[in-house]
Amino acid sequence: MRTDASVHAVPIPEGLLEPALTVGKVTPGSLDDQVLAFPETKPPKQWYLALAVTLTALGIGLACIGYTFTTGIGAWGNSSPVFWAFDIINFVFWVGIGHAGTLISAILFLFRKRWRNAIARFAEAMTIFAVMCAVIFPLIHVGRPWLAYWLFPYPNERALWTNFRSPLLWDVFAVNTYFSVSLMFWYLGLIPDIASMRDRTTSKLRKTIYTVLALGWRGAASHWQHYEKAYLLLAGLATGLVLSVHSVVSFDFATSVVPGWHMTIFPPYFVAGAIFAGFSMVVIVLVVVRETMQLKNLITMRHLDVMNKVILAMSCIMGYSYMMEGFTAWYSMNEYLHHGFMNIITGTYGWAGWITISCNIFIPQLLWFKKCRSSYFWMILVAIGVTIGMWFERFVIIVISLHQDYLPSAWRIYKPTMVDFGILLGTFGLFFTLVLIFARVLPVIATTEVKAILPDAQPSHGGSHE
Amino acid sequence: MSDKKAYAVLGLFETPDALMHAIPKLRAAKLGTVEAYTPYPIHGIDEALGLRRSPLGGMVLVMGVLGALTAFGFQYWISAIDYPIITGGKSAASWEAFIPIMFEVTVLFATFTAGLGMLLLLNRLPFFGHPVLSAKAMKGITRDRYALALEAESEAFDSAAAAQALEAAGAVDIEVLPAPDRSPFLTSDYILRTLGGIFVACLVAGLGIFSLIKWFPLLAPMKYMQDQPRLNAQKASTFFKDGHGMQPPVPGTVARGYLPTATGTQDASANLVNPLPRTKDVFAQGRKVYTNRCEVCHGALANGAGSLTAAYGAKPANLQAQQFRDYPDGKIYWAVVNGKNAMPAHAAYLTEPQRWAVVHYVRALQRAQNATDEDLKVVAP
Numbered sequence: 001m002r003t004d005a006s007v008h009a010v011p012i013p014e015g016l017l018e019p020a021l022t023v024g025k026v027t028p029g030s031l032d033d034q035v036l037a038f039p040e041t042k043p044p045k046q047w048y049l050a051l052a053v054t055l056t057a058l059g060i061g062l063a064c065i066g067y068t069f070t071t072g073i074g075a076w077g078n079s080s081p082v083f084w085a086f087d088i089i090n091f092v093f094w095v096g097i098g099h100a101g102t103l104i105s106a107i108l109f110l111f112r113k114r115w116r117n118a119i120a121r122f123a124e125a126m127t128i129f130a131v132m133c134a135v136i137f138p139l140i141h142v143g144r145p146w147l148a149y150w151l152f153p154y155p156n157e158r159a160l161w162t163n164f165r166s167p168l169l170w171d172v173f174a175v176n177t178y179f180s181v182s183l184m185f186w187y188l189g190l191i192p193d194i195a196s197m198r199d200r201t202t203s204k205l206r207k208t209i210y211t212v213l214a215l216g217w218r219g220a221a222s223h224w225q226h227y228e229k230a231y232l233l234l235a236g237l238a239t240g241l242v243l244s245v246h247s248v249v250s251f252d253f254a255t256s257v258v259p260g261w262h263m264t265i266f267p268p269y270f271v272a273g274a275i276f277a278g279f280s281m282v283v284i285v286l287v288v289v290r291e292t293m294q295l296k297n298l299i300t301m302r303h304l305d306v307m308n309k310v311i312l313a314m315s316c317i318m319g320y321s322y323m324m325e326g327f328t329a330w331y332s333m334n335e336y337l338h339h340g341f342m343n344i345i346t347g348t349y350g351w352a353g354w355i356t357i358s359c360n361i362f363i364p365q366l367l368w369f370k371k372c373r374s375s376y377f378w379m380i381l382v383a384i385g386v387t388i389g390m391w392f393e394r395f396v397i398i399v400i401s402l403h404q405d406y407l408p409s410a411w412r413i414y415k416p417t418m419v420d421f422g423i424l425l426g427t428f429g430l431f432f433t434l435v436l437i438f439a440r441v442l443p444v445i446a447t448t449e450v451k452a453i454l455p456d457a458q459p460s461h462g463g464s465h466e
Numbered sequence: 467m468s469d470k471k472a473y474a475v476l477g478l479f480e481t482p483d484a485l486m487h488a489i490p491k492l493r494a495a496k497l498g499t500v501e502a503y504t505p506y507p508i509h510g511i512d513e514a515l516g517l518r519r520s521p522l523g524g525m526v527l528v529m530g531v532l533g534a535l536t537a538f539g540f541q542y543w544i545s546a547i548d549y550p551i552i553t554g555g556k557s558a559a560s561w562e563a564f565i566p567i568m569f570e571v572t573v574l575f576a577t578f579t580a581g582l583g584m585l586l587l588l589n590r591l592p593f594f595g596h597p598v599l600s601a602k603a604m605k606g607i608t609r610d611r612y613a614l615a616l617e618a619e620s621e622a623f624d625s626a627a628a629a630q631a632l633e634a635a636g637a638v639d640i641e642v643l644p645a646p647d648r649s650p651f652l653t654s655d656y657i658l659r660t661l662g663g664i665f666v667a668c669l670v671a672g673l674g675i676f677s678l679i680k681w682f683p684l685l686a687p688m689k690y691m692q693d694q695p696r697l698n699a700q701k702a703s704t705f706f707k708d709g710h711g712m713q714p715p716v717p718g719t720v721a722r723g724y725l726p727t728a729t730g731t732q733d734a735s736a737n738l739v740n741p742l743p744r745t746k747d748v749f750a751q752g753r754k755v756y757t758n759r760c761e762v763c764h765g766a767l768a769n770g771a772g773s774l775t776a777a778y779g780a781k782p783a784n785l786q787a788q789q790f791r792d793y794p795d796g797k798i799y800w801a802v803v804n805g806k807n808a809m810p811a812h813a814a815y816l817t818e819p820q821r822w823a824v825v826h827y828v829r830a831l832q833r834a835q836n837a838t839d840e841d842l843k844v845v846a847p
Contacts, residue, residue: 028505167566173567180577184581200605216592219503219608221501227589229520229523237580448505448506449506458482458508459483
């Protein structure tokens with residue numbers, strides 16, 4: 001059933017041709033040798049050095065958590081009226097970082113953006129690690145983490161049920177669902193790759209581990225059929241999650257009556273911010289991975305260029321949201337809202353407000369220039385700026401709104417302690433430790449997915465080309 | 467090889483094109499079920515192999531809807547029936563608030579159906595004992611080779627004919643996969659070994675935890691508010707000699723505001739001086755005390771004609787009498803504190819300033835009832 005070649009004879013204009021997804025000659029075999037060989041080789045010295053640094057950070061964080069538990073919650077800077085401070089700031093920050101992974105793996109998959117295949121695996125892994133970092137904060141903030149299961153509605157001897165009208169409970173469901181779905185998505189994607197590693201490794205221990213993890217995957221066509229369907233469905237489901245999880249997180253604030261929180265713009269504004277922060281983190285990590293793991297032919301400059309464009313677009317949405325906040329404060333003629341907004345730009349924490357605005361709105365404008373989008377220096381500068389800016393954005397939203405609300409007699413300046421910073425540092429340590437370990441033990445690039453889009457990977461005739 | 471039953475015959479192809487060409491030929495030969503093994507999904511192979519559409523979409527839809535209904539029912543039952551608590555002034559059954567969790571549970575149900583349904587139900591994984599997994603060709607299949615297998619459908623499967631057909635279709639490295647002697651799963655010794663393993667693991671874990679608890683002192687993970695130095699009820703104090711946690715006040719202890727009262731005789735108190743200044747506040751307080759405490763007996767004008775007088779028996783003193791107008795402050799104070807004859811002592815009811823304030827007020831009443839022209843003169847400010 002060979003299709004007549006003349007059907008394809010209409011030449012596609014040069015500019016519309018999709019540029020190659022990889023650089024140089026890449027075959028399925030060479031791809032395996034390049035990507036799957038990593039876990040089989042001994043890690044270089046730099047890797048151990050990096051691991052030592054991240055483990056130190058993690059250790060500091062654990063020590064600070066231990067100190068909090070043995071001393072009491074007074075070790076943190078939280079105090080009336082700022083009862084929610086670093087914990088919720090860091091929680092929102094990390095959950096946000098996770099969103100890039102889901103966006104890349106799910107939404108771009110639905111849009112058939114095939115370039116995503118090379119970076120999806122790493123981004124998904126980062127999602128899972130980021131959510132793990134995020135969950136630490138509510139867990140320690142409840143005070144007795146071993147009773148955290150009280151958050152779930154389960155029949156208990158106290159005859160109590162949870163309050164389903166509370167956005168905090170919605171959060172419990174949203175974050176747990178998010179983690180489960182991300183993990184499922186990630187693992188499903190890994191199965192065929194692990195099967196490849198199982199069949200190529202010579203070490204007995206690795207073979208055993210990979211055999212179990214691959215679940216006996218054998219690449220049968222009848223399996224691929226269900227597998228592809230499942231992947232498509234999961235992508236669709238995860239897409240809804242990208243939009244819902246951070247919306248629900250924003251409800252924690254938006255459904256309260258605190259001036260500066262009680263705004264309908266919060267859900268979309270939070271989602272955009274999350275993607276913004278997440279993409280920046282992905283850019284930072286990808287640049288490092290691309291350089292240190294010699295993956296330049298698979299993670300190309302084009303990937304980074306596209307990622308930077310997304311960051312730029314999100315930055316513009318953020319700018320619009322900030323302006324909308326000011327507009328709402330002015331147009332509402334509500335003096336509390338007005339006071340809250342003025343606090344952001346002129347108050348005691350005005351510096352934090354301006355760090356947020358500069359890092360999130362002004363600096364990313366550099367990405368309008370192709371030169372900046374293709375230079376490591378500039379894109380890393382922007383990405384680190386955005387990471388800092390987005391952290392401060394949550395600081396602004398939470399601390400500035402809380403430290404001065406309706407009751408002037410209760411106003412107070414919030415000061416974080418070293419323990420607060422230590423725990424934040426600890427989560428960075430955890431995140432990068434997991435990233436480093438992941439990079440050494442599992443395929444950092446979804447080889448199966450990349451194989452499927454290599455030139456000549458698909459039959460040249462007939463068949464359904466979606 | 468012919469004496470052993472074959473599960474399938476497998477042949478390799480170099481390119482996806484070669485694979486796709488071979489499929490219709492082998493299917494036409496009708497020697498066995500044709501199955502392909504590839505490193506990644508190949509477009510159009512489902513139709514070529516005549517596979518039925520994956521039912522996963524329908525399964526996910528059903529489970530998703532079920533998830534939504536479950537979440538709604540659960541929340542409704544808890545919020546409106548089992549544990550109705552009004553929050554935010556909303557009706558207990560206000561369903562709008564249930565939507566976020568309904569959404570999350572829908573996604574959760576759908577995800578697990580898609581993921582686990584695909585793996586466990588449709589693909590029947592994990593399955594570690596499939597004959598293809600031990601084929602020599604497996605190394606290539608998960609890398610860059612494309613395999614076709616003719617799988618035995620019945621006893622009559624002819625592996626030699628199948629190998630020939632594969633070769634004719636262009637396959638290389640043809641191998642015959644022997645059928646496994648026994649099902650690799652759920653044999654009795656497999657089950658026994660698994661159960662035994664679980665038992666041993668539990669035993670080791672239990673003994674480990676037991677010895678840990680026994681040999682290491684239990685460290686309190688954190689400070690509870692209830693764990694602080696204090697004396698519990700029915701426990702003897704080790705701090706006080708008599709073992710009581712609660713001690714009676716030291717003799718001579720004075721409660722706040724209840725300074726030593728005038729003891730001794732009324733005459734001895736004659737020269738006590740009223741320490742309070744004569745200010746509006748003091749008079750206001752004195753008046754309040756008088757109305758509350760003295761008026762019933764001594765009357766609003768302090769003339770001894772209070773509302774209680776008739777029923778009382780004893781006659782309260784007429785404080786407007788010359789005798790009492792000539793009294794020094796100290797003697798009135800003494801009478802208030804200690805009482806006199808039928809008049810009760812007021813020490814227990816009035817604080818020191820209140821006692822002196824009422825003295826001032828009695829003085830004011832006396833002066834008001836015996837005003838002179840002098841009193842009408844406005845005092846220069």
